[in-house]
Ligand SMILES: [Zn+2]
């Protein structure tokens with residue numbers, strides 16, 4: 001089969017011919033339909049040797065949707081041709097982290113499909129049954145970004161739900177891919193007022209169309225404006241999907257006492273955690289990815305027609321161009337490769 005693979009660090013990925021994988025016991029063989037491209041992929045493409053702990057080559061693609069082609073021994077609850085979404089993070093299902101419901105932090109999840117192991121930019125992919133979620137009639141291309149962008153933002157929103165009581169405010173910094181989903185999840189799950197913050201006016205407009213009550217430019221005055229909007233108190237929750245020095249500092253300065261700040265974006269920024277630097281009894285946490293249960297819930301929202309899922313679709317043969325345009329900032333929504341096109 002044809003697969004789009006990272007073959008050498010620092011070199012462009014290329015199409016290669018590789019064997020079709022076979023499903024073991026408990027696995028499902030998928031005929032791939034759609035793969036969402038993610039900023040993490042761009043980090044792989046730009047990385048030199050030694051940056052990531054992965055051996056090459058591997059097939060790219062971790063936002064995967066496929067159709068059931070074959071079932072491994074012991075799997076009896078999926079129909080041939082059924083479309084399924086694949087969890088973005090691989091997990092063992094047996095360790096205490098998985099058993100406590102945090103399979104996105106499984107110690108075995110440091111490598112998985114599309115990051116160290118073969119991912120979905122190929123004609124076929126093998127996945128454990130436990131890690132796939134039936135999509136029903138959802139369009140595979142529009143559903144692919146739910147597996148990471150949609151579910152990761154959902155995981156963060158779920159975590160801050162207890163803070164977002166009636167009358168509360170949630171600030172979302174960076175309302176591109178993940179943040180745009182976060183705005184939608186907040187409106188669907190909470191009574192909070194949602195304040196979108198972004199440097200880009202177009203993304204601020206989109207955030208308002210997605211349900212944000214307010215949209216503010218991202219600059220040195222953002223935190224002061226959040227305080228004005230909240231009678232000086234600050235926001236109950238601040239979700240930073242950018243993660244630079246500037247946004248992390250804005251996040252801490254925008255939160256209120258007993259609030260919560262999530263540093264989601266892997267921008268490598270820092271902010272001082274000290275007396276006077278963090279609102280009193282404010283939770284600060286660094287989440288990553290989503291659980292399989294999160295993906296089930298996000299797919300349920302999408303199947304109910306509650307989510308807007310904008311994508312730009314590229315055929316499989318133009319995967320390289322899709323990454324190129326994504327990296328150049330030319331894709332306004334989510335870039336998705338239709339593997340079966
Ligand atoms: Zn990703």
Ligand SMILES: [Zn+2]
Pocket residue numbers: 091092093094095096097098099103106107108
């Ligand atoms: Zn585990």
